[in-house]
Amino acid sequence: MYIHKQTEFGGDQIHGYVDIGSGEIENVIASQALVLMVVAINESWKIPIAYFLINSMTGTERANLIRESLVRLHAIGVRVISLTCDGPSQNFAMIRELGAKLDIFDMRLFFSPS
Template identity: 55%
Template structure:
């Protein structure tokens, strides 16, 4: 789901049955969604998910550093927009 930060709208962009998907599969789905949104002119600034262990693995697949308590980086570079450097921030919420 995409949620505007400068407006009052939300838009589901896709629906996937993810119960048996690996972290790599989930990260690839997210990357593909980011590419498609970028092609439509949408600027994504963050991803939000719950704190399940598989989501930590997804974050690592996306390029964040979450397994080193002394060197946590809760962001990654969106490779479709390297100039200027474009960071996506990861946020954990409780459900």
């Protein structure tokens, strides 16, 4: 989702720069937030599990974040049965990078996170 480009000083840190959780903050003001959520299919709850302040992100970078999230969810016993995202080209690239195919003549609607 798009966010306002701005920085704020909060205590001992400046917030608003690109930050994908690697410990290194780029000297670029973020214009988007990538939010990962887990939604229950047999209950009525949804929980954001991660958010990343980004300016842009390749499909490969998105796929790496999804893989890491799936591995961590599996480690705590969460069974993920579907992945939902909107349709920008980066998400199609992410889906291809994960191993799924959305080609109408050669469709593969699943992938393994490993």
